[in-house]
Amino acid sequence: MRIPFLKMHGLGNDFVIFDNIKNSIIHDSRFINKISNRRIGIGCDQVLIIENTNLPENFKIKMYNSDGSETGACGNGTRCVADYLMKKNDLNSLTIKSASNDLFCSKTGDSVTVNMGVPKFRWDEIPLSKEQDTKNVILGDFVAFCLSMGNPHAVIFINDLDELENLNINSIGPHLEKHSIFPEFANIEFVSVLEDKSLRMRVWERGVGITSACGSGACATLVAASSLDKSAKENKIVLDGGNLFIKWLDNGSVTLSGDTEKVFEGFIGE
Numbered sequence: 001m002r003i004p005f006l007k008m009h010g011l012g013n014d015f016v017i018f019d020n021i022k023n024s025i026i027h028d029s030r031f032i033n034k035i036s037n038r039r040i041g042i043g044c045d046q047v048l049i050i051e052n053t054n055l056p057e058n059f060k061i062k063m064y065n066s067d068g069s070e071t072g073a074c075g076n077g078t079r080c081v082a083d084y085l086m087k088k089n090d091l092n093s094l095t096i097k098s099a100s101n102d103l104f105c106s107k108t109g110d111s112v113t114v115n116m117g118v119p120k121f122r123w124d125e126i127p128l129s130k131e132q133d134t135k136n137v138i139l140g141d142f143v144a145f146c147l148s149m150g151n152p153h154a155v156i157f158i159n160d161l162d163e164l165e166n167l168n169i170n171s172i173g174p175h176l177e178k179h180s181i182f183p184e185f186a187n188i189e190f191v192s193v194l195e196d197k198s199l200r201m202r203v204w205e206r207g208v209g210i211t212s213a214c215g216s217g218a219c220a221t222l223v224a225a226s227s228l229d230k231s232a233k234e235n236k237i238v239l240d241g242g243n244l245f246i247k248w249l250d251n252g253s254v255t256l257s258g259d260t261e262k263v264f265e266g267f268i269g270e
Helices: 029-036 075-089 161-165 169-177 215-227
Strands: 002-010 013-019 046-055 058-065 093-097 102-108 111-115 137-139 142-148 152-157 187-193 199-205 234-239 242-248 254-259 261-269
Touching: 002 075, 013 075, 029 046, 029 058, 046 075, 058 075, 075 093, 075 102, 075 111, 075 215, 075 254, 137 152, 142 215, 152 215, 161 187, 161 199, 169 187, 169 199, 187 215, 199 215, 215 234, 215 242, 215 254
Parallel strands: 013 046, 058 093, 152 187, 199 234
Antiparallel strands: 002 013, 002 261, 046 058, 093 102, 102 111, 111 254, 137 142, 142 152, 187 199, 234 242, 242 254
16 A cells, blocks of 8 residues: 655754644554565655544644654644644644643744643653652753653753753763653753843754754753853744754743744555
8 A cells, every 4th residue: 555655853853743633554563563664665754644523624643753653742743733734724723632641733934833732840740750850850970951842851951052052962862861860761951041132952852862943952951051140031942953042931831933944745555
């Protein structure tokens, strides 16, 4: 059976999208892993499967990391799916239901915005393996601000920008992601405040590795920085793939905005 797919990215954070409204896709970790492989598959950071909720302007997606594990939040992936669905259905806004939240999405010009919901700070909601001050979690040589944006994040601030840029994340990331304090593992963000007060972020994504951008990670970074008086509640996050724009709204929710791009579409044999 030939199954249609779409390849999109947000700042190089790339996704294979299956519109599963009319096609039966096997939700199998081996299938997901093969699709994600950049040598024997299509290649991507995450696989996103759109499902039908039978409600107008409301859609459901399942999100999988490239290692086959399911994730509850993917900001850039949600923005890509929203862009695709809005163009397909001639909409200016829609709601996407994920495993964690109902995500309201809209588009202005080339910029697609998703409201990622309200961050969670309690140790058991992130979750951490034991109760502690989530703003000061010791991870070996690092101190992290931990929170959930629908998935667990550990934000580590690095005072020296050169140190951040030269950090060997390929070596550090896997150990921190699977630190014993994270029963469900975690996304790890390394952040410095730039001279113009914007935030420079590098990221190790849970179940993926280093990516050029991470939407939920950018949201977590802004929330952590604002909570520690390192940033205003609205800021630019400078990532390897470009810039994302985050707002922590008065109602407590966090919005993520940026460009998306369609790369190509095709068919794959199951």
